[in-house]
Amino acid sequence: MKKLLFLLYTLFASASLQAQEFDQWFCDKTLRVDYIFSGNATQQMVSLDELSLIDGWAGRRVNLDKIPVRGNGEIKIIDPASGKTLYRNSFSSLFQEWLVTGEAKSLNKSFEATFLIPMPRAKADIEITLLDNEGHLQTTMRHTITPDDALIRKRDSKAAPHHEYLMKNGSTKECIDIAIVAEGYTTEEMDIFLRDARTACDELFRYEPFSQYRKRFNVVAVMTESEMSGVSVPQEGEWRSTAINSNFMTFYSPRYLTTNSVHLIHDRLTGIEYEHLIILANTDTYGGGGIYNSYTLTTAHHKQFKPVVVHEFGHSFGALGDEYFYDEPDHTADTYKLDYEPWEQNITTLVDFKSKWADMIKPNTEIPTPPTEKRQKDYTVGVYEGGGYITKGMYRPAVVCRMRDNEATQFCPVCQRAIGRIIEYNTEQE
Ligand SMILES: [Zn+2]
Numbered sequence: 001m002k003k004l005l006f007l008l009y010t011l012f013a014s015a016s017l018q019a020q021e022f023d024q025w026f027c028d029k030t031l032r033v034d035y036i037f038s039g040n041a042t043q044q045m046v047s048l049d050e051l052s053l054i055d056g057w058a059g060r061r062v063n064l065d066k067i068p069v070r071g072n073g074e075i076k077i078i079d080p081a082s083g084k085t086l087y088r089n090s091f092s093s094l095f096q097e098w099l100v101t102g103e104a105k106s107l108n109k110s111f112e113a114t115f116l117i118p119m120p121r122a123k124a125d126i127e128i129t130l131l132d133n134e135g136h137l138q139t140t141m142r143h144t145i146t147p148d149d150a151l152i153r154k155r156d157s158k159a160a161p162h163h164e165y166l167m168k169n170g171s172t173k174e175c176i177d178i179a180i181v182a183e184g185y186t187t188e189e190m191d192i193f194l195r196d197a198r199t200a201c202d203e204l205f206r207y208e209p210f211s212q213y214r215k216r217f218n219v220v221a222v223m224t225e226s227e228m229s230g231v232s233v234p235q236e237g238e239w240r241s242t243a244i245n246s247n248f249m250t251f252y253s254p255r256y257l258t259t260n261s262v263h264l265i266h267d268r269l270t271g272i273e274y275e276h277l278i279i280l281a282n283t284d285t286y287g288g289g290g291i292y293n294s295y296t297l298t299t300a301h302h303k304q305f306k307p308v309v310v311h312e313f314g315h316s317f318g319a320l321g322d323e324y325f326y327d328e329p330d331h332t333a334d335t336y337k338l339d340y341e342p343w344e345q346n347i348t349t350l351v352d353f354k355s356k357w358a359d360m361i362k363p364n365t366e367i368p369t370p371p372t373e374k375r376q377k378d379y380t381v382g383v384y385e386g387g388g389y390i391t392k393g394m395y396r397p398a399v400v401c402r403m404r405d406n407e408a409t410q411f412c413p414v415c416q417r418a419i420g421r422i423i424e425y426n427t428e429q430e
Pocket residue numbers: 323346397398401402403411412413414415416
């Protein structure tokens with residue numbers, strides 16, 4: 001009993017120390033930082049677009065100066081007096097995915113990015129860094145925030161769009177807050193959206209580890225209205241005016257559905273307290289996309305809606321890589337180089353397998369592990385060849401997984417552990 005009390009005391013003490021630390025440096029407000037990422041395959045640049053301030057901070061209040069995975073970039077808040085890192089987060093971006101396409105060799109393009117960070121109490125520096133898949137520096141930019149800067153736009157947090165909580169397990173301070181956002185639904189179609197949002201929410205929390213940690217999440221459905229029904233399908237010549245301007249054919253890939261109007265997404269959500277985005281598109285065309293700490297966007301009326309929404313959230317929340325691979329190379333073919341270890345936790349080139357799931361395989365496991373039917377059924381952890389869009393030299397942890405195909409019924413044990421770690425990182429002090 002004494003031991004238990006002591007344990008409880010230690011837990012409590014560390015939690016309150018963290019809370020104190022948060023309050024020492026930050027207000028209960030969100031600083032929204034809008035950037036433009038631009039350039040080409042050889043040269044990149046980050047430019048500040050606008051700063052704005054919103055009441056309340058829904059993000060994490062623990063592990064403030066830590067990141068769970070490297071990602072393709074990092075945003076930091078630094079105390080200029082001491083050089084201390086006050087807050088850190090990692091991310092990936094559509095811009096960096098585009099940089100490995102052929103188009104980026106001969107064209108300059110710009111992409112929007114938005115970060116929600118806690119508002120510092122005093123003058124602070126913000127440093128944003130972009131890294132390629134091998135971890136090399138692409139570009140970095142540092143700028144100073146002065147809390148009384150007249151040009152920090154004050155956004156009215158009372159003017160929230162219509163919304164409905166699908167799951168509420170605690171305050172936005174304690175819980176991880178997911179917003180499910182309507183795209184391509186007219187005012188008359190909001191009942192359909194709410195039904196789709198419930199389906200997405202129920203499906204996600206059927207999966208481990210989301211299911212065992214469900215009490216740590218809030219989910220809100222946001223009824224952002226579109227002028228027209230459906231989304232833009234350029235391959236069919238269809239362009240529609242919708243809430244967040246999404247379209248298929250991203251990088252000329254028919255099933256890749258994204259939006260470059262990232263600032264607009266956040267404009268439309270002002271007044272909602274959220275950290276992660278699942279955008280549902282009102283269409284039966286197959287497709288989707290998920291970008292780590294940016295957004296999940298997927299189509300709600302395709303028969304594969306349920307597995308795909310969970311898969312994409314595996315990217316945008318869980319920082320997971322794709323475990324699938326093709327014989328025919330497409331725009332993703334140059335994503336990874338085989339002489340570097342990718343940062344995603346569920347694929348490996350074996351360059352640094354110790355940093356991955358080496359501790360989860362049985363001694364004497366054959367590499368590559370033969371993908372037998374029994375191993376497929378049991379989700380036996382091994383080192384199976386093929387993953388990250390590459391057939392040879394890239395390995396995945398299980399024969400099938402939610403991150404590989406639509407037939408899998410769960411995340412493989414390695415993906416489950418990776419997602420569990422991110423949930424814990426967001427909600428408990430390490
Ligand atoms: Zn997996």
